[in-house]
Amino acid sequence: MAYEDKSPAHGNLPQCGAPSQSRAMNSSANTEKAPLRHRRAKFDFAEVPTYWNGGDAFITRFLDALSINFPEGERFFIESVLAFESQVTDPKLREEMRLFARQEGQHGAAHSLYNKLLASQGVNVERILKVLVGHKRATQRDLSPKLQLALTAAAEHLTATLAEGFLSVAPFIGDAAHPEMRALYLWHSVEEVEHKAVAFDVYQRFAGGDYWLRVRAMLMITAYLHLRVAAIMRHMFEVDGLKDRRAVVRRGLWRMYGPRGYLTRMLPSYLAWFKPSFHPWDTGMPREVAAWIAEYEQHQDPRRATEAVHAQRLRAA
Numbered sequence: 352m353a354y355e356d357k358s359p360a361h362g363n364l365p366q367c368g369a370p371s372q373s374r375a376m377n378s379s380a381n382t383e384k385a386p387l388r389h390r391r392a393k394f395d396f397a398e399v400p401t402y403w404n405g406g407d408a409f410i411t412r413f414l415d416a417l418s419i420n421f422p423e424g425e426r427f428f429i430e431s432v433l434a435f436e437s438q439v440t441d442p443k444l445r446e447e448m449r450l451f452a453r454q455e456g457q458h459g460a461a462h463s464l465y466n467k468l469l470a471s472q473g474v475n476v477e478r479i480l481k482v483l484v485g486h487k488r489a490t491q492r493d494l495s496p497k498l499q500l501a502l503t504a505a506a507e508h509l510t511a512t513l514a515e516g517f518l519s520v521a522p523f524i525g526d527a528a529h530p531e532m533r534a535l536y537l538w539h540s541v542e543e544v545e546h547k548a549v550a551f552d553v554y555q556r557f558a559g560g561d562y563w564l565r566v567r568a569m570l571m572i573t574a575y576l577h578l579r580v581a582a583i584m585r586h587m588f589e590v591d592g593l594k595d596r597r598a599v600v601r602r603g604l605w606r607m608y609g610p611r612g613y614l615t616r617m618l619p620s621y622l623a624w625f626k627p628s629f630h631p632w633d634t635g636m637p638r639e640v641a642a643w644i645a646e647y648e649q650h651q652d653p654r655r656a657t658e659a660v661h662a663q664r665l666r667a668a
């Protein structure tokens with residue numbers, strides 16, 4: 352079970368222009384916007400165990416449940432952004448839209464392979480995706496293109512918040528996690544940070560940028576994701592035949608939403624969305640993202656870049 356993107360890593364795309372490795376590794380903060388780029392990615396999930404995050408059932412299945420939605424969700428994001436292509440007159444933003452679509456397309460392909468792994472564990476991926484496709488069709492049929500774009504911009508803020516959280520706030524993915532999965536999530540996280548403002552900029556600059564509509568979109572997507580992830584996790588725990596399920600869920604919710612919970616610690620970033628003056632680059636770029644990009648530049652291997660940054664984090668801990 353392996354996935355490799357065979358399209359050219361550089362082609363005629365703009366070069367990264369990321370900070371040098373020493374600068375990236377040593378700086379305590381980096382507020383520069385990362386230029387978007389397309390990267391090769393190769394993953395092999397054949398040896399990944401069911402509870403790949405060091406045996407942590409709750410966090411593993413939380414991430415699995417999120418991931419299962421990515422391929423179809425990211426198709427929706429691409430479509431909702433490209434629906435405004437003809438209205439975007441800024442060539443730089445048009446190029447970013449193209450690279451955004453390329454990055455999301457590649458994420459979708461990698462997570463589709465991950466879905467095959469979940470199916471091999473007995474998870475009813477087919478049924479879950481059928482429901483999701485139904486939701487996507489209804490959304491595209493019933494909601495305006497502008498609200499669809501606002502939903503995408505809101506979802507991109509959620510994924511960037513999680514991505515920045517993975518890398519610098521609350522390391523969901525522990526030291527004992529399977530390295531292939533850590534590489535998948537860190538590669539995906541880095542690119543989510545890189546393109547975190549694309550949908551937002553299209554919305555603000557070329558779709559009217561209605562504040563209350565984007566507030567509504569965030570409330571909708573937050574509620575939807577909570578309900579959806581909870582339902583998928585429940586199914587996964589049933590499939591797993593997990594013992595002491597109630598205790599696992601109770602402890603898991605405390606670790607997520609307790610006073611020092613992973614998601615609680617990301618709350619300030621999440622809530623920033625509701626400031627009228629919000630822009631995704633207000634939070635800059637975590638130095639771990641700059642370090643990952645600089646390391647990747649040395650060899651174009653997301654797994655090696657991930658392990659280098661992970662080792663750096665362990666030394667700093």
Ligand SMILES: [Fe+2]
Pocket residue numbers: 425454455458459539543
């Ligand atoms: Fe993505």
Ligand SMILES: [Fe+2]
Pocket residue numbers: 455507510543546
């Ligand atoms: Fe994204």
